[in-house]
Amino acid sequence: MFSKEQEKRLVALFLKVGIEELxxxxxxxxxxxxxxxxxxxxxxxxxxxxxxxxHVAYASDIIARTRKKMLADCNTILTDEVVERIAYDLWKxxxxxxxxxxxxxxxxxxxxxxxQVQEAKSAFxxxxxxxxxxxxxxxxxxxxxxxxxxxxxxxxxxxxxLCSKPNVSQGSKDDMAVECRTLxxxxxxxxxxxxxxxxxxxxxxQILLKYPKNKVQRFGNxxxxxxxxxxxxxxxxxxKTANHFIDRARAVVQYANKCHMLNAANVYExxxxxxxxxxxxxxxxxxxxxxxxxxxxxxxxxxxxxNPPHPERxxxxxxxxFHGFRLGNIVALRKEDICQTDKGTWIFLLRTGKTKxxxxxxxxxxxxxxxxxxxxxxxxxRQKLFQDSAKTFSVWYNRNEIQANGKPSLGFEAKxxxxxxxxCLYSLRHTFAGNVFDVTDDFKITADMMGHATGSxxxxxxxxxxxxxxxxxxxxxxxxxHIDLDSLETRAIELxx
Numbered sequence: 379m380f381s382k383e384q385e386k387r388l389v390a391l392f393l394k395v396g397i398e399e400l401x402x403x404x405x406x407x408x409x410x411x412x413x414x415x416x417x418x419x420x421x422x423x424x425x426x427x428x429x430x431x432x433h434v435a436y437a438s439d440i441i442a443r444t445r446k447k448m449l450a451d452c453n454t455i456l457t458d459e460v461v462e463r464i465a466y467d468l469w470k471x472x473x474x475x476x477x478x479x480x481x482x483x484x485x486x487x488x489x490x491x492x493x494q495v496q497e498a499k500s501a502f503x504x505x506x507x508x509x510x511x512x513x514x515x516x517x518x519x520x521x522x523x524x525x526x527x528x529x530x531x532x533x534x535x536x537x538x539x540l541c542s543k544p545n546v547s548q549g550s551k552d553d554m555a556v557e558c559r560t561l562x563x564x565x566x567x568x569x570x571x572x573x574x575x576x577x578x579x580x581x582x583x584q585i586l587l588k589y590p591k592n593k594v595q596r597f598g599n600x601x602x603x604x605x606x607x608x609x610x611x612x613x614x615x616x617x618k619t620a621n622h623f624i625d626r627a628r629a630v631v632q633y634a635n636k637c638h639m640l641n642a643a644n645v646y647e648x649x650x651x652x653x654x655x656x657x658x659x660x661x662x663x664x665x666x667x668x669x670x671x672x673x674x675x676x677x678x679x680x681x682x683x684x685n686p687p688h689p690e691r692x693x694x695x696x697x698x699x700f701h702g703f704r705l706g707n708i709v710a711l712r713k714e715d716i717c718q719t720d721k722g723t724w725i726f727l728l729r730t731g732k733t734k735x736x737x738x739x740x741x742x743x744x745x746x747x748x749x750x751x752x753x754x755x756x757x758x759x760r761q762k763l764f765q766d767s768a769k770t771f772s773v774w775y776n777r778n779e780i781q782a783n784g785k786p787s788l789g790f791e792a793k794x795x796x797x798x799x800x801x802c803l804y805s806l807r808h809t810f811a812g813n814v815f816d817v818t819d820d821f822k823i824t825a826d827m828m829g830h831a832t833g834s835x836x837x838x839x840x841x842x843x844x845x846x847x848x849x850x851x852x853x854x855x856x857x858x859x860h861i862d863l864d865s866l867e868t869r870a871i872e873l874x875x
Contacts, residue, residue, distance in 0.1 A: 383571055384474075384525070387569075390521050392460075393494070435503035438503070442497050456489060461485045494509075528561070528570060531570045534637070546730060549706040549767075563601060570631070570640050579649050585602060585606070589615050591614060617653045620651055624646060624651075628646035663805050663811075664806055664809045670862075672699075674862075679790075686765070700743045710729075715728070724747065750867075753874075757874075775791055
């Protein structure tokens with residue numbers, strides 16, 4: 379995509395060349411006449427007995443009138459060759475292909491610049507410096523800020539993001555990459571200055587309102603613009619998901635300002651979609667009956683649909699149940715993350731997370747220890763505990779899978795636990811939070827158990843993390859009578875011997 383900012387900059391560079399030629403003229407390096415002026419015009423000028431400067435000024439007047447006539451007729455024969463060279467360089471260096479109308483627009487603007495230079499030249503030769511100085515100021519103003527394309531800015535932003543946030547989860551890194559790629563797809567390689575305009579904000583919001591849910595799965599490599607032109611019916615992303623893209627755009631502009639690529643207010647501030655949901659649309663916690671069905675399901679049904687088998691999903695679900703971890707934290711666990719404190723307590727050492735508060739040691743509950751979790755970890759032949767990524771597990775557990783015949787098959791949860799679409803694996807985190815608060819009646823401790831930030835005050839910093847041993851005492855007080863540990867033990871022996 380050839381942006382307005384790129385066109386403006388190319389025109390300014392062309393004008394700069396014209397100003398430099400005028401500067402050469404000022405220093406006495408005068409040509410007798412412009413090469414495009416034919417012999418008859420030169421003859422007329424000389425016959426009038428004009429001095430050299432007036433001779434050239436007269437020639438410039440003739441050329442300027444010719445340029446005006448060509449502009450009126452949209453005749454760009456004088457600048458077409460220059461535009462073709464520019465178009466070739468843009469294609470080779472930046473992968474930008476100029477359309478016919480874009481070439482015509484640029485050629486007309488360059489012709490207008492040539493007219494301005496000829497008029498300034500004529501005025502200077504007659505003792506009037508003002509037009510030339512005005513053109514010089516315009517060039518200086520238009521080229522004052524270096525040009526940074528969106529592609530370059532996004533690449534530098536991603537590099538900075540990965541370096542400055544080493545503990546962020548892989549899921550967050552992947553989301554960041556997808557959001558940056560989508561912004562570039564929507565806007566093309568426009569300048570960061572043009573990206574930070576209300577026109578661009580409006581364009582982004584208009585497209586996000588029509589952006590397909592699961593775009594890659596539904597449309598493959600089709601661009602968003604070709605999808606929108608197709609006028610097909612499909613499910614679109616939610617306002618909450620759309621806000622992630624707006625937030626990313628705001629973060630990119632903020633980064634550009636910090637790096638002096640830009641010096642302007644961030645127009646993406648406060649531009650999020652409203653996402654107020656009715657109470658019934660919020661994620662619901664699993665109830666006791668749901669958990670009983672879940673325990674029965676992981677004890678009696680296969681934990682994968684396709685090869686390879688995933689018996690370790692047994693532990694993944696139990697960690698979510700007993701500890702309320704986010705799925706991303708669980709699938710990121712490695713052998714070295716299962717270790718002991720100096721007091722001998724076995725812990726999960728969470729190294730990445732959605733927030734800094736997530737990164738913490740968490741004591742492993744006795745139920746997992748009794749079921750043989752440590753022995754399973756010790757005998758595991760790989761370093762990563764789980765074969766699943768957050769995405770592959772969600773496809774199996776929460777979402778519908780597409781069979782070879784194209785028909786959907788229900789995920790594990792819908793088959794065996796609940797068909798309530800307001801519930802999913804994350805519901806276990808809601809359940810866990812409710813259980814902790816029932817036991818402690820303390821928001822601070824509940825926040826610690828959940829890995830939530832507890833504030834930025836001095837006191838909060840000193841009491842940010844309750845010791846792992848103390849948190850373990852709380853987890854052991856939680857009511858687990860409805861969990862059939864005997865059946866779980868039998869299943870663990872069956873799966874892992």
